[in-house]
Amino acid sequence: MSLKALDPNKTYLITGAAGFIGYYLSKKLLEQGCAVMGIDNLNDFYDVNLKYARLRELEPYEKFTFIKGDISDKEMVLGCFEEYKPNVVVNLAAQAGVRNSLDNPDVYIQSNIIGFFNVLEACRRFPVEHLVYASSSSVYGANKKVPFEETDSVDTPVSLYASTKKSNELMAYTYSHLYKIPATGLRFFTVYGPMGRPDMAYFTFTDKYFAGKSIKIFNNGDFENDLYRDFTYIDDIVEGIERVISNPPAADHGILHKLFNIGNNKPEKLMVFIETLEKCLGKELGREVLFEKIFEPIKAGDVHATYASMELLQNAVGFKPKTPIEEGLQKFVDWYVHYYKAK
Numbered sequence: 001m002s003l004k005a006l007d008p009n010k011t012y013l014i015t016g017a018a019g020f021i022g023y024y025l026s027k028k029l030l031e032q033g034c035a036v037m038g039i040d041n042l043n044d045f046y047d048v049n050l051k052y053a054r055l056r057e058l059e060p061y062e063k064f065t066f067i068k069g070d071i072s073d074k075e076m077v078l079g080c081f082e083e084y085k086p087n088v089v090v091n092l093a094a095q096a097g098v099r100n101s102l103d104n105p106d107v108y109i110q111s112n113i114i115g116f117f118n119v120l121e122a123c124r125r126f127p128v129e130h131l132v133y134a135s136s137s138s139v140y141g142a143n144k145k146v147p148f149e150e151t152d153s154v155d156t157p158v159s160l161y162a163s164t165k166k167s168n169e170l171m172a173y174t175y176s177h178l179y180k181i182p183a184t185g186l187r188f189f190t191v192y193g194p195m196g197r198p199d200m201a202y203f204t205f206t207d208k209y210f211a212g213k214s215i216k217i218f219n220n221g222d223f224e225n226d227l228y229r230d231f232t233y234i235d236d237i238v239e240g241i242e243r244v245i246s247n248p249p250a251a252d253h254g255i256l257h258k259l260f261n262i263g264n265n266k267p268e269k270l271m272v273f274i275e276t277l278e279k280c281l282g283k284e285l286g287r288e289v290l291f292e293k294i295f296e297p298i299k300a301g302d303v304h305a306t307y308a309s310m311e312l313l314q315n316a317v318g319f320k321p322k323t324p325i326e327e328g329l330q331k332f333v334d335w336y337v338h339y340y341k342a343k
Contacts, residue, residue, distance in 0.1 A: 003317060004246040008033035010129075012245070013086035015039045015071050015119065016093035020197050021134070021188075023054035024238045025090065030061040037084050039077075039093065041070035045100070046198045053339075054195060071115035078118075081126040088245055091119050091133040094164075097199055098138060099299055101161035112164035120175045130248035131176075131183040132241065135169055137230070137263065137306045138162035139187060146267075147309040150187075150259050158303060169259060176257035182248035183256065186241065189263030189308045193234030193328060194335030202277055202332065205291060209281065210342045214292035218302060219270055221295030227270045230263040230306045233323035233331075237262060243317035263308025264321045276325050280333040 012029050016022040017038025026036050038058070042051050058064050065084070069076040071093045095101075095111040116133070123131050140148045141156040157163045169185050176183040192202055208215045219227045240262045249258045268276075274291065281289040298304075313319050336342060 003243065006032055006034055006242065006246050007087075008035075010087035011035045011037060011084055013037045013039070013080070013084065013089045015089075015091045017058070017066065018042055018051040018055050019092055020193075020195065021191060021234070021237060021241075022090075022092040023058065023195065024234050025092070025241055026058055026064065028238050028242060030058065030064055033063070035063040035065075036061075037065045037067070037080065037086060039067050039069050039071065039080060041093070042068055045095065045097070050195065050198065070111075071118055072110045074118045074121070077122050078125065081122040085126060086128060088130045089119065089123060089128050089132070090241065090245065091116060091131065094134060096161070096197065098159045098161045098302065100199075101159050101164075102300060105160050108160050108164050112161075113167055116168050116171060120171060120181075123181050124175060124179045127181070129182065130245060131172070131181055132245055133168060133172060133183070133185055135185040135187045135259070136162065136165040137187050137189040137261070137308065138303070139166045139169070140303070140306070142303050146305055146307040147265065148261065148307055149309040150261060150312055173257045180256060183258075184244050184249065185257075185259045186244065186262045187259065187308070188237065189230040189232050189261065189306055191232050191234055191237050192332065194332050195339075196234070196332065202273070202329065203336075205274065205277060206281070206333070206336055209289065209291055210340070214294050216294050216296050217270065217274070218296050218299045220297055225304075227298070227302070228267045228305050228307070229270065229273070230265065230267045230308045231273060231325055231328070232262070232264040232321060233328035236264070236321035236323050240313065240317070240319045240321075243319050244313075247317055258316070260313040260316065261308040261310060262313060262319075263306070263310060264323075265308055265310040266321075267305065267307045268325055273325060277329050277333070280326070280330045283330065284333045284337050
């Protein structure tokens with residue numbers, strides 16, 4: 001398989017650069033000598049101090065430029081494209097969170113629909129070599145067939161968040177078709193790791209433990225038919241994105257828009273994931289750790305399973321995730337205890 005490598009002479013624009021995935025991707029590109037322009041609005045959906053901590057780690061790189069701005073601000077987006085003329089754009093800025101989209105729908109339309117439209121318009125007016133954008137496993141909705149394949153129907157999203165991500169895929173396809181923009185959408189599957197999002201379950205469970213509080217598990221207490229998720233470690237995700245960035249859809253294939261799952265291809269039951277987190281905490285703290293658990297009904301908008309077929313991405317760029325949850329969660333716990341000085 002012949003794949004192109006990153007070109008340090010190109011400029012890479014990353015929206016959501018202070019976010020979880022955006023930070024790690026920016027760091028990886030900067031380490032390889034690439035020029036990275038990051039945009040982030042630093043909103044307070046979760047602890048903004050964590051976003052500033054990520055940015056502090058990027059600031060020492062000479063080729064890193066940061067602009068505080070919101071992609072829903074069209075003039076700001078167009079101005080950045082005009083001034084910096086990025087060769088490659090990775091759109092990771094979005095309002096995340098399935099459950100939050102039920103309570104605060106407006107921000108999802110503002111960021112995920114209007115914001116992404118602005119990025120597409122900028123790519124049209126200032127042509128780029130490749131647009132890579134974040135979609136989500138949520139687009140599969142309550143699909144029963146597993147593993148999820150990119151050819152499966154995604155016409156039944158069960159949350160507004162999922163609807164916005166499906167809309168992104170349709171918008172990107174249209175712009176790619178009309179204006180010949182090479183574009184790749186990546187359907188992320190439950191990304192976790194150090195410096196991750198504090199609203200994610202593994203992070204909130206750890207917070208609760210150190211606060212001496214019980215954790216709520218939304219699986220009906222049904223261990224036989226437990227929820228399961230394709231948990232994907234951040235380093236694997238970044239490697240996959242890096243491979244995709246440099247290998248845009250080829251014009252000679254006719255279709256300049258591609259969609260790929262990017263997951264672990266090894267789903268774990270929610271209770272197994274929680275038990276593994278307990279073991280990792282116990283190892284770090286030198287004592288047995290058991291969460292006090294309260295079992296509740298499945299939340300509206302949640303799906304029973306996520307499970308990524310990785311055949312297409314592996315065939316396209318040779319990507320194969322390799323981090324087991326035992327290793328990934330231990331790295332998260334080690335970071336958490338150090339960062340928060342947890343005892």
